[in-house]
Amino acid sequence: xxxxxxxxxxxxxxxxxxxxxxxxxxxxxxxxxxxxxxxxxxxxxxxxxxxxxxxxxxxxxxxxxxxxxxxxxxxxxxxxxxxxxxxxxxxxxxxxxxxxxxxxxxxxxxxxxxxxxxxxxxxxxxxxxxxxxxxxxxxxxxxx
Amino acid sequence: xxxxxxxxxxxxxxxxxxxxxxxxxxxxxxxxxxxxxxxxxxxxxxxxxxxxxxxxxxxxxxxxxxxxxxxxxxxxxxxxxxxxxxxxxxxxxxxxxxxxxxxxxxxxxxxxxxxxxxxxxxxxxxxxxxxxxxxxxxxxxxxxxxxxxxxxxxxxxxxxxxxxxxxxxxxxxxxxxxxxxxxxxxxxxxx
Amino acid sequence: xxxxxxxxxxxxxxxxxxxxxxxxxxxxxxxxxxxxxxxxxxxxxxxxxxxxxxxxxxxxxxxxxxxxxxxxxxxxxxxxxxxxxxxxxxxxxxxxxxxxxxxxxxxxxxxxxxxxxxxxxxxxxxxxxxxxxxxxxxxxxxxxxxxxxxxxxxxxxxxxxxxxxxxxxxx
Numbered sequence: 001x002x003x004x005x006x007x008x009x010x011x012x013x014x015x016x017x018x019x020x021x022x023x024x025x026x027x028x029x030x031x032x033x034x035x036x037x038x039x040x041x042x043x044x045x046x047x048x049x050x051x052x053x054x055x056x057x058x059x060x061x062x063x064x065x066x067x068x069x070x071x072x073x074x075x076x077x078x079x080x081x082x083x084x085x086x087x088x089x090x091x092x093x094x095x096x097x098x099x100x101x102x103x104x105x106x107x108x109x110x111x112x113x114x115x116x117x118x119x120x121x122x123x124x125x126x127x128x129x130x131x132x133x134x135x136x137x138x139x140x141x142x143x144x
Numbered sequence: 145x146x147x148x149x150x151x152x153x154x155x156x157x158x159x160x161x162x163x164x165x166x167x168x169x170x171x172x173x174x175x176x177x178x179x180x181x182x183x184x185x186x187x188x189x190x191x192x193x194x195x196x197x198x199x200x201x202x203x204x205x206x207x208x209x210x211x212x213x214x215x216x217x218x219x220x221x222x223x224x225x226x227x228x229x230x231x232x233x234x235x236x237x238x239x240x241x242x243x244x245x246x247x248x249x250x251x252x253x254x255x256x257x258x259x260x261x262x263x264x265x266x267x268x269x270x271x272x273x274x275x276x277x278x279x280x281x282x283x284x285x286x287x288x289x290x291x292x293x294x295x296x297x298x299x300x301x302x303x304x305x306x307x308x309x310x311x312x313x314x315x316x317x318x319x320x321x322x323x324x325x326x327x328x329x330x331x332x333x334x335x
Numbered sequence: 336x337x338x339x340x341x342x343x344x345x346x347x348x349x350x351x352x353x354x355x356x357x358x359x360x361x362x363x364x365x366x367x368x369x370x371x372x373x374x375x376x377x378x379x380x381x382x383x384x385x386x387x388x389x390x391x392x393x394x395x396x397x398x399x400x401x402x403x404x405x406x407x408x409x410x411x412x413x414x415x416x417x418x419x420x421x422x423x424x425x426x427x428x429x430x431x432x433x434x435x436x437x438x439x440x441x442x443x444x445x446x447x448x449x450x451x452x453x454x455x456x457x458x459x460x461x462x463x464x465x466x467x468x469x470x471x472x473x474x475x476x477x478x479x480x481x482x483x484x485x486x487x488x489x490x491x492x493x494x495x496x497x498x499x500x501x502x503x504x505x506x
Contacts, residue, residue: 049479053476053479053481055431056431056478056479057430057431057476057479057481057483058429058430058431059429059430059431103486110469110486111462111469111471111484111486112462113460113461113462113473113484114460114461114462115460115482115484116460116482118480120480121480121481121482122479122480122481122482123460123481123482123484124481124482124483124484125484125486126429126483126484126485126486127485127486127487127488128429128487128488130206130208131208134429138481159405159408163401163405166400166401166404167397167401170393170397170400171390171391171392171393174391174392174393175388175390175391175392178391179388179389184394188393188394188395188400191393192400192403192404192407193407195404196404196407196408196411199404199408199418200408200411200416200417200418200419201418201419202418202419203418203419204419265387268383268387269387269388269389269390270389272383272384272387272388272389273389287384290349291381291384291385292384292388296351297346297349297351312342312345312346313342315345316341316342316345319345319377319380319381320376320380322380322383322384323376323379323380326380326383
């Protein structure tokens with residue numbers, strides 16, 4: 001009986017540990033442009049602080065939110081974020097709010113990096129796009 | 145080999161690949177130059193100059209459009225530069241004066257019968273070509289850029305270095321004149 | 336009809352109007368015979384021109400036409416006119432102006448080590464470009480608490496050659 005209780009307790013602790021190490025990730029694909037046009041079908045970035053930070057740091061006048069995704073990644077596992085047809089991220093949860101990100105563009109790996117995701121803070125991968133625009137993939141952990 | 149493959153080779157200095165690109169698209173580039181200049185010698189010179197510039201600027205071709213569209217833009221710009229030089233040299237025509245003061249095209253009666261009805265394609269193209277030849281350079285250019293190159297008003301204004309309002313006026317005049325000319329050509333045929 | 340209206344009808348036919356302006360003209364064309372007749376004429380002319388441009392061929396033999404181009408290319412290269420080549424990318428070009436003296440700041444490697452007002456190079460995030468065609472710039476904005484990794488495609492750089500064409504020259 002004691003051994004069964006110990007087993008149940010052990011399993012419970014393991015479950016709690018696994019849940020604690022799971023990472024709830026939010027990722028957005030954002031498009032930066034100077035062209036104010038009624039042909040853009042997407043809304044501007046809604047998060048006021050994120051919008052303010054993008055406007056302050058980068059040179060573009062407008063930032064449109066193209067995709068918004070949530071992903072739960074267990075500890076030491078990799079999740080896939082298909083941000084667009086051309087842009088895929090393979091995100092590995094390294095634990096303790098660290099991630100390893102493989103950025104794949106048009107089927108080719110373009111970068112690999114390790115990042116600390118302090119709660120509430122964004123990590124941004126970005127690059128230029130045609131016609132003097134830019135793309136941004138912003139990621140952060142959400143929840144606890 | 146695809147155009148993209150030929151461009152990639154040409155970028156590395158492969159003249160044979162570039163020659164193939166020229167062979168494939170020379171008629172289209174020449175035709176655009178001729179439609180704007182209406183002079184064979186000038187169109188030949190400008191189309192060849194466009195190819196030389198294309199070779200020099202290949203690194204700028206990013207594949208956002210087709211290669212022939214990119215080359216067409218180069219030849220259009222060269223033609224526009226040449227037309228601006230012509231404009232400085234020639235006296236103002238009555239058409240241009242009308243355009244400045246405005247009004248002639250608004251007095252033209254509306255053409256109610258479709259002047260292209262019943263025409264075979266080849267004949268229609270010939271008529272359109274004859275009618276285009278009768279327009280001034282400015283009016284023909286704005287028609288070519290809008291109707292054949294499908295550029296928006298804003299883009300035409302940028303390339304012709306004029307206001308959007310001027311583009312709209314010129315286009316309006318050109319179209320009304322074309323309608324009238326095509327109707328005139330149809331009447332000639334009947335007589 | 337006044338001049339402004341006739342031009343607006345044309346703009347509507349061309350799809351250059353949107354929203355309430357387009358709706359207004361559509362209603363006018365529906366109810367006013369003169370406006371309708373003008374719109375019809377403009378549409379017919381537009382339709383006649385579309386896809387009906389006369390095709391013409393180069394009035395010279397292929398070899399002759401090409402040889403003139405080839406000779407001109409060789410002549411210009413011999414006289415020193417170089418092919419346009421991509422200039423090194425200036426990473427400062429992505430930022431909003433932050434009031435720093437930009438003249439004299441070197442590119443990429445030097446920038447990555449400079450401590451700016453709001454930016455500092457992180458000691459912990461590691462990023463590698465895995466393609467020869469890419470380079471990366473990593474920085475951390477302290478006030479936003481945001482780490483940014485800028486991935487620059489080296490085959491996609493703005494040209495800064497003095498002989499380069501105005502970017503308006505090509506789309």
